[in-house]
Amino acid sequence: MPTSVKRISPRQRSVIGTAALFLVPAFLVLGIFMFYSIYESFHLSFYDWNGVTIDKPFVGFDNWKTLSGDARFWQALLNNFKVVILSIVIQLPIGMLLAFFLDTVGKKANVFKVVWFLPLLMSSVAIGFLFKYVFDPVFGLVSPIAAWFGGGNVDLLGNPQVALFAVIMVICWQFIPFYMVYFLAGLSSLPIEVYEASIIDGATRARYFFAIALPMLRNTGINAVILSMVGSLKYFDLIYVMTEGGPSGSTELMATYMFKNAFNTMKMGYGSTIASAMFLIITLTSLITLKMMRQGGERG
Amino acid sequence: MKQLILMRKIRQASWIDLGLFLIITLLALAWLFVAGLPFVHMFLSAFKKQFEIYNNGVFAWPDGLYLDNFKAVLTGGFIRYLTNSIIVVLISLFLILFISAFAAYVFSRLKFRFRNPLYSIVVACMAIPIHVTLIPIYMMTQKIGLYDNIFALVGPYVAFNLPLSIFILTGFMMDIPSDIEESAEIDGCSKIMTFFRIILPLSLPGMATLGIYNSVNMWNEFSFALVLTQKASSRTLPLAIWEFQGQYTANITMIMTVLTLTALPMILAFIVGQDKLVKGMMVGAVKG
Numbered sequence: 001m002p003t004s005v006k007r008i009s010p011r012q013r014s015v016i017g018t019a020a021l022f023l024v025p026a027f028l029v030l031g032i033f034m035f036y037s038i039y040e041s042f043h044l045s046f047y048d049w050n051g052v053t054i055d056k057p058f059v060g061f062d063n064w065k066t067l068s069g070d071a072r073f074w075q076a077l078l079n080n081f082k083v084v085i086l087s088i089v090i091q092l093p094i095g096m097l098l099a100f101f102l103d104t105v106g107k108k109a110n111v112f113k114v115v116w117f118l119p120l121l122m123s124s125v126a127i128g129f130l131f132k133y134v135f136d137p138v139f140g141l142v143s144p145i146a147a148w149f150g151g152g153n154v155d156l157l158g159n160p161q162v163a164l165f166a167v168i169m170v171i172c173w174q175f176i177p178f179y180m181v182y183f184l185a186g187l188s189s190l191p192i193e194v195y196e197a198s199i200i201d202g203a204t205r206a207r208y209f210f211a212i213a214l215p216m217l218r219n220t221g222i223n224a225v226i227l228s229m230v231g232s233l234k235y236f237d238l239i240y241v242m243t244e245g246g247p248s249g250s251t252e253l254m255a256t257y258m259f260k261n262a263f264n265t266m267k268m269g270y271g272s273t274i275a276s277a278m279f280l281i282i283t284l285t286s287l288i289t290l291k292m293m294r295q296g297g298e299r300g
Numbered sequence: 301m302k303q304l305i306l307m308r309k310i311r312q313a314s315w316i317d318l319g320l321f322l323i324i325t326l327l328a329l330a331w332l333f334v335a336g337l338p339f340v341h342m343f344l345s346a347f348k349k350q351f352e353i354y355n356n357g358v359f360a361w362p363d364g365l366y367l368d369n370f371k372a373v374l375t376g377g378f379i380r381y382l383t384n385s386i387i388v389v390l391i392s393l394f395l396i397l398f399i400s401a402f403a404a405y406v407f408s409r410l411k412f413r414f415r416n417p418l419y420s421i422v423v424a425c426m427a428i429p430i431h432v433t434l435i436p437i438y439m440m441t442q443k444i445g446l447y448d449n450i451f452a453l454v455g456p457y458v459a460f461n462l463p464l465s466i467f468i469l470t471g472f473m474m475d476i477p478s479d480i481e482e483s484a485e486i487d488g489c490s491k492i493m494t495f496f497r498i499i500l501p502l503s504l505p506g507m508a509t510l511g512i513y514n515s516v517n518m519w520n521e522f523s524f525a526l527v528l529t530q531k532a533s534s535r536t537l538p539l540a541i542w543e544f545q546g547q548y549t550a551n552i553t554m555i556m557t558v559l560t561l562t563a564l565p566m567i568l569a570f571i572v573g574q575d576k577l578v579k580g581m582m583v584g585a586v587k588g
Contacts, residue, residue, distance in 0.1 A: 029462060030463070033433060033458075109328075124520065125539075125542065131338065234431060236522075
């Protein structure tokens with residue numbers, strides 16, 4: 001064997017062989033269903049195609065031009081951001097307070113914990129249907145409750161002015177337990193010595209919570225914000241089941257708009273354009289938020 | 301004694317503390333009501349006759365133990381949806397756990413040139429929204445003739461649960477001390493053998509937690525199931541609600557029965573293994 005060739009030790013060769021062998025299944029699956037699919041989504045966005053015909057006319061940037069002037073899409077994007085902001089503003093503080101309650105009361109509050117956790121176990125579809133009937137103006141739960149307070153029949157989902165907020169409330173109902181358990185884990189991971197020291201120094205439970213525990217859970221909070229944001233941007237199931245984006249587009253989200261274009265009206269090309277735009281928007285937003293949060297974290 | 305401690309605690313607490321605790325307790329009770337009421341509504345309605353809601357109002361107790369709704373749903377194809385869901389989840393879960401354990405072993409134990417970039421790619425995949433891939437995967441499924449077959453769901457389910465699973469298992473395997481393997485290697489064990497003999501058995505607790513998280517996710521998955529299957533006999537549980545809704549549009553109590561039956565397996569699992577399930581569900585929280 002010529003000595004000039006850089007020799008790879010047999011040991012290293014066996015490492016590379018094993019690595020390749022063990023990584024092939026994972027990257028095969030990711031390659032087909034993720035990398036290729038994303039590429040194909042962008043690719044299809046340049047065609048005007050219904051998904052059935054053999055003829056697939058190339059239209060260049062036409063779909064993208066249509067998208068940039070599509071008021072319905074921008075409405076959907078705006079709605080997505082409303083969901084993002086309201087989810088963070090409502091879910092995180094309530095989740096935090098509930099976690100504080102459970103942390104303070106301890107094991108005795110197990111009934112609370114169990115009931116509060118239930119929504120997280122149901123599928124979004126089931127929750128969507130359940131609340132469709134809870135919100136039903138005639139046979140639901142909202143109208144009778146409104147009647148006790150002297151109100152009439154309330155049609156939350158049929159009114160474009162409030163439908164989005166009604167749906168966001170359901171989303172909060174679904175995910176508050178998640179943040180509750182998340183913050184509860186955070187609270188109980190804080191060292192007990194910190195609590196003891198603060199009590200010895202005369203802090204009350206409330207002061208401990210607001211002045212000591214909350215600042216210490218900063219990173220947990222940042223993670224929760226990012227989780228909530230990414231989740232809200234791709235939200236789909238529940239809204240599709242409850243309103244299909246209606247009435248008159250008031251609850252339309254990017255994902256429901258994409259879905260309806262692609263699978264209800266069979267505009268696969270334009271659907272792919274919306275999907276690709278969605279991908280770009282989510283990636284960009286996540287990157288920017290991550291960067292901002294990191295910088296804020298370094299300063300703080 | 302207990303009361304004495306409580307009294308002392310209350311005396312120690314300031315007014316602000318007490319006020320805050322009062323507000324939080326009120327919130328807790330309010331949330332108990334808000335979180336629980338829809339479930340109570342769902343369970344009670346399932347035992348009502350179709351017209352009871354119309355006649356007695358939604359808040360009334362059921363007139364009697366009426367079980368015909370359950371009979372109708374259970375004999376109306378529900379079992380088929382249930383078996384479909386179980387088959388898809390089991391097959392996908394098996395694949396996810398094995399494939400991710402293989403990959404996690406590489407990322408946590410083997411040193412080679414492209415390890416970190418490859419790992420970054422896997423981690424980045426966690427942020428990919430499924431809706432970007434929905435149309436291409438639909439096309440692909442049509443092309444290979446798997447459309448409207450429950451096995452069409454396995455591929456996408458494995459793919460979308462893989463990145464997080466690899467990420468979690470890599471972290472888990474990194475925490476396994478490496479001296480056992482080193483001595484095994486000195487004894488002549490190959491990398492592949494150490495994986496199967498040592499790392500895999502020691503990773504089982506991590507895989508169990510991960511399995512719970514993935515199962516709940518797939519059990520409730522809707523978008524792929526809606527797009528890739530069409531006939532009732534090849535649809536999964538989340539779609540059962542969809543199908544029954546088309547069938548019994550005006551029959552609210554029947555829909556509530558379907559909802560109760562779909563929620564039941566998860567709620568039973570929750571009762572049996574509360575802490576494990578909570579822990580499993582929180583695995584997803586690392587995503588940020």
